[in-house]
Amino acid sequence: LVVCSKGIPQTVATFGLESFLDEAGCKLVFYLHRVSRGVSLSTTCLLSGFQAIKLCPSISRWMDLHIRSPKCIVLCCFLCWVLHFMVNIPIAMYVAGPTNSKNMSMVFVYRYCSSHLSGILFSITAVIYTFTDGMCLALMVWSSGSMVLVLHRHKQRVQHIRSSRLSPRSSHETRATHTILILVSMFVSFHALAAILSYWITQLQNPSQWLTSISVLVASGFPT
Numbered sequence: 001l002v003v004c005s006k007g008i009p010q011t012v013a014t015f016g017l018e019s020f021l022d023e024a025g026c027k028l029v030f031y032l033h034r035v036s037r038g039v040s041l042s043t044t045c046l047l048s049g050f051q052a053i054k055l056c057p058s059i060s061r062w063m064d065l066h067i068r069s070p071k072c073i074v075l076c077c078f079l080c081w082v083l084h085f086m087v088n089i090p091i092a093m094y095v096a097g098p099t100n101s102k103n104m105s106m107v108f109v110y111r112y113c114s115s116h117l118s119g120i121l122f123s124i125t126a127v128i129y130t131f132t133d134g135m136c137l138a139l140m141v142w143s144s145g146s147m148v149l150v151l152h153r154h155k156q157r158v159q160h161i162r163s164s165r166l167s168p169r170s171s172h173e174t175r176a177t178h179t180i181l182i183l184v185s186m187f188v189s190f191h192a193l194a195a196i197l198s199y200w201i202t203q204l205q206n207p208s209q210w211l212t213s214i215s216v217l218v219a220s221g222f223p224t
Contacts, residue, residue, distance in 0.1 A: 001036030002223040005029050010216045023096050026113035031092040038084035038132065039077075040223055041191065045139040046076050048184075052143035055150045087132070090125055122202075133195060137188055144184035151177050190222040 009021065009029055021029065050073055095115050155173040197215040201207045 001032055002040055003220050005033035005036060006216055007220050010213070021113060027092045027095050030095045030113060031088055034088040034091050035081075035084045037219070037223075038088065039080050041133065041136045042080045042084070043077050044187065045136045045143070046080065047073065048140055048143040048147075052146040052150075055147055087128060090121065094121070126199075126202075130195070133191065137191060140184055140187055144180050147180050148177050151180075187222055190218060194219040194221075 095113055151173040155171060194215065197211070197218060201211060201215055204211075
């Protein structure tokens with residue numbers, strides 16, 4: 001959903017078809033993009049958090065997640081969908097179709113759609129998005145760091161067992177640690193850079209096309 005709702009309209013607009021969506025189409029595309037992006041962000045963090053909890057025996061026993069984790073994960077993912085459906089309602093309300101030069105009330109103009117969010121409402125929406133994105137990024141960093149720490153401690157405990165076997169392959173813990181670090185690095189880098197570029201674009205009166213295209217490419221990077 002993230003790739004289709006952001007990448008396809010931008011690609012079509014790049015080829016010169018800038019008025020291919022009406023107002024209803026713009027509302028649907030922008031709303032689906034914001035919802036799917038939020039769900040992708042939060043569910044990735046939640047699944048990483050559940051994985052970190054299950055790797056830590058003391059927390060896992062306390063929460064009894066070995067028995068109920070599938071139900072907890074399904075419930076949390078469902079709540080993520082509901083939350084983002086509700087939080088992104090202003091997007092559907094204030095996004096409009098392609099603007100014309102006579103209508104100067106449209107303050108944020110895109111290649112194929114426009115928006116007439118007021119300054120106060122835009123600031124409130126930006127604070128909500130920044131807070132939720134920051135919470136997700138912090139949770140992802142915490143869960144990934146916890147998993148790396150648990151794997152490192154486990155590797156140290158079993159080091160004397162493996163010392164008798166001369167194997168050129170790296171340990172399972174090392175490979176898992178590399179995978180976790182690559183995932184969290186890409187996750188944080190793509191989302192942080194996309195947020196910075198989006199804020200930069202909103203502060204410019206007439207952002208260049210290459211800046212908008214780079215922002216779309218970065219925003220689609222992690223989902224891709």
